[in-house]
Amino acid sequence: MSPRVLFSLLLCTVPLSLGFGLMNGSLPLAPIEVWHALLGNNEDTATEVLWQLRLPRVLAAFVCGGLLALSGVLLQALLRNPLADPYILGISGGAAVGALAAMLLGAGLATTQLSSFTGASLAIVAVFGLGFRHGERNIYRLLLTGVVLSAGCGALISLLLTLAQGEQVKGMLFWLMGDLSHSQGLPFAWFVLLAVGLCATVLSGGLDVLAGGLDKAAALGVAVGRWQAGLYFAAAVLTVTALQLGGSIGFVGLMIPHAIRLLGVSAHRWLIPSSILLGGSFLVLADTLARMVWSPLQLPVGIFTALLGVPVLLWLLSRRS
Amino acid sequence: MQAFDNPVLEAHKLTVAIGGKMICRELDIVIRPGECWGVLGQNGVGKTTLLRTMAGLHTSQAGMVSWNGVALAAHARRSLAQHMGVLLQNEGGEFWGSVQEYVLLGRFPHRASLFGYDAQDEALAQQALAQMELEGLAQRPHNTLSGGERQRAAIAQALAQRAQCYLLDEPLQHLDLRHQAQTMQVFSQLKEQGCALMMVLHDTLWAQRCCDHVLLQFADGHVLHGKAQELLTRAHLEALYQCPLRELSVEGERWFVAGV
Numbered sequence: 001m002s003p004r005v006l007f008s009l010l011l012c013t014v015p016l017s018l019g020f021g022l023m024n025g026s027l028p029l030a031p032i033e034v035w036h037a038l039l040g041n042n043e044d045t046a047t048e049v050l051w052q053l054r055l056p057r058v059l060a061a062f063v064c065g066g067l068l069a070l071s072g073v074l075l076q077a078l079l080r081n082p083l084a085d086p087y088i089l090g091i092s093g094g095a096a097v098g099a100l101a102a103m104l105l106g107a108g109l110a111t112t113q114l115s116s117f118t119g120a121s122l123a124i125v126a127v128f129g130l131g132f133r134h135g136e137r138n139i140y141r142l143l144l145t146g147v148v149l150s151a152g153c154g155a156l157i158s159l160l161l162t163l164a165q166g167e168q169v170k171g172m173l174f175w176l177m178g179d180l181s182h183s184q185g186l187p188f189a190w191f192v193l194l195a196v197g198l199c200a201t202v203l204s205g206g207l208d209v210l211a212g213g214l215d216k217a218a219a220l221g222v223a224v225g226r227w228q229a230g231l232y233f234a235a236a237v238l239t240v241t242a243l244q245l246g247g248s249i250g251f252v253g254l255m256i257p258h259a260i261r262l263l264g265v266s267a268h269r270w271l272i273p274s275s276i277l278l279g280g281s282f283l284v285l286a287d288t289l290a291r292m293v294w295s296p297l298q299l300p301v302g303i304f305t306a307l308l309g310v311p312v313l314l315w316l317l318s319r320r321s
Numbered sequence: 322m323q324a325f326d327n328p329v330l331e332a333h334k335l336t337v338a339i340g341g342k343m344i345c346r347e348l349d350i351v352i353r354p355g356e357c358w359g360v361l362g363q364n365g366v367g368k369t370t371l372l373r374t375m376a377g378l379h380t381s382q383a384g385m386v387s388w389n390g391v392a393l394a395a396h397a398r399r400s401l402a403q404h405m406g407v408l409l410q411n412e413g414g415e416f417w418g419s420v421q422e423y424v425l426l427g428r429f430p431h432r433a434s435l436f437g438y439d440a441q442d443e444a445l446a447q448q449a450l451a452q453m454e455l456e457g458l459a460q461r462p463h464n465t466l467s468g469g470e471r472q473r474a475a476i477a478q479a480l481a482q483r484a485q486c487y488l489l490d491e492p493l494q495h496l497d498l499r500h501q502a503q504t505m506q507v508f509s510q511l512k513e514q515g516c517a518l519m520m521v522l523h524d525t526l527w528a529q530r531c532c533d534h535v536l537l538q539f540a541d542g543h544v545l546h547g548k549a550q551e552l553l554t555r556a557h558l559e560a561l562y563q564c565p566l567r568e569l570s571v572e573g574e575r576w577f578v579a580g581v
Binding site for chain 2 (some may be wrong): 220222223
């Protein structure tokens with residue numbers, strides 16, 4: 001599929017997914033009701049639900065999906081590893097330990113957010129400090145450091161889960177599986193997504209070169225060390241922002257870039273914006289289903305990203321061969 | 322014509338080692354425009370490492386490499402890449418796009434705009450594709466190419482770079498006879514246009530035909546370099562490859578064949 005066609009199609013899915021998200025939930029609304037509630041200033045329930053709950057929720061889902069997908073694209077280019085995802089370098093592990101420890105101590109939402117942010121920041125600094133050597137064109141040290149740190153965090157997470165009681169465990173599981181019901185800092189997240197997305201698209205030529213091999217990139221005039229450090233921190237900022245918004249929502253960051261590539265687009269100039277759009281729409285869809293299926297109970301969105309994404313990706317993979 | 326004779330790439334007292342193995346000690350070489358240097362030696366003797374050092378991709382223990390009289394390290398990577406093309410033996414990465422997009426990456430150091438490649442870049446990439454007979458494969462995904470096709474695409478990418486100096490690590494690997502001849506012809510044309518070349522070769526015949534200078538790397542870290550005609554003798558090559566060679570003379574060319 002030509003990149004322009006795919007991008008246009010994805011652009012069209014954005015209003016569709018957002019509309020779907022706005023219409024559905026424990027109080028289903030018809031399209032016309034959504035329309036009136038968005039435009040009018042009536043003070044009925046529909047307007048209130050829409051403005052207070054649904055709109056922030058779908059916007060949070062969209063930006064979170066975009067952040068994760070973009071982070072995945074950048075990390076796959078940095079690590080030149082198709083298995084790279086936003087969580088591979090231990091950032092989510094650090095954030096999870098921070099968040100769960102705060103929950104165990106009975107902290108409120110704000111403290112939990114701060115604690116998870118601190119955990120993520122420590123992980124980012126530790127992995128960079130231990131794993132990155134300037135001038136060394138081998139990125140495996142960084143990858144391994146991240147993976148090892150993730151494993152360590154995994155053990156701490158298990159410990160925290162074991163120590164937790166009753167209701168606490170449920171809150172922790174929701175955080176670990178990803179949950180968009182407590183999203184905060186929406187304008188900041190949009191700012192991060194747009195700023196990093198724009199920079200990455202502008203610099204996409206260098207990403208194409210970098211993905212083709214590090215010596216090759218250096219021979220073609222890319223200052224490899226600086227690019228690697230820049231990519232690492234850009235991906236880290238994206239990931240932390242997404243984690244603060246929705247916990248560790250899996251699958252999006254790994255699979256969205258691959259889905260776009262399987263559809264025939266691999267030049268980063270198109271891969272980046274296409275991944276952001278698909279990641280955003282996809283997460284809105286998954287989150288809406290998480291709210292609908294067991295309504296009024298809300299399920300962790302991470303369940304649906306995998307349930308929806310796995311069959312589609314398996315189909316794309318088999319179609320290609 | 323004075324400027325034409327100024328050295329482009331020089332090694333000054335260059336000492337290179339890798340993993341504790343000495344590759345060369347206090348090596349001095351001067352490569353001028355229009356010269357073609359062949360690098361020969363046994364497997365594992367450090368030909369690739371020497372070439373990568375000359376390209377600024379490997380750090381030397383002592384001494385330095387200079388480009389136009391200025392140390393490589395003092396040049397920005399991008400400005401260096403506008404003048405120097407490097408063909409690697411192993412690129413260590415998989416390119417996900419089409420062959421055409423791959424070749425277009427050779428224009429990366431010359432890009433005028435951040436946003437993409439202009440018509441001239443496209444035209445030069447197209448020309449490079451044609452030079453390596455890859456027009457028919459232009460739209461194929463690069464990772465579906467065969468080894469030889471991949472090698473030709475890599476050479477086309479280097480050609481699209483329009484460099485004044487090329488460092489080529491085994492440019493003939495994976496190529497069939499026809500494409501070996503065609504590739505060497507392209508390099509000979511570059512040389513005639515005043516381009517400086519340094520290439521790792523395993524075929525002494527191509528070294529004789531195309532190289533005016535050779536650099537022989539011996540297993541003990543000893544290096545001999547000089548005029549090709551003087552160094553490409555049976556005695557030198559037997560010492561270099563540590564095996565008996567037969568010398569045949571075919572239509573005025575010396576062929577060296579291994580074994581008895």
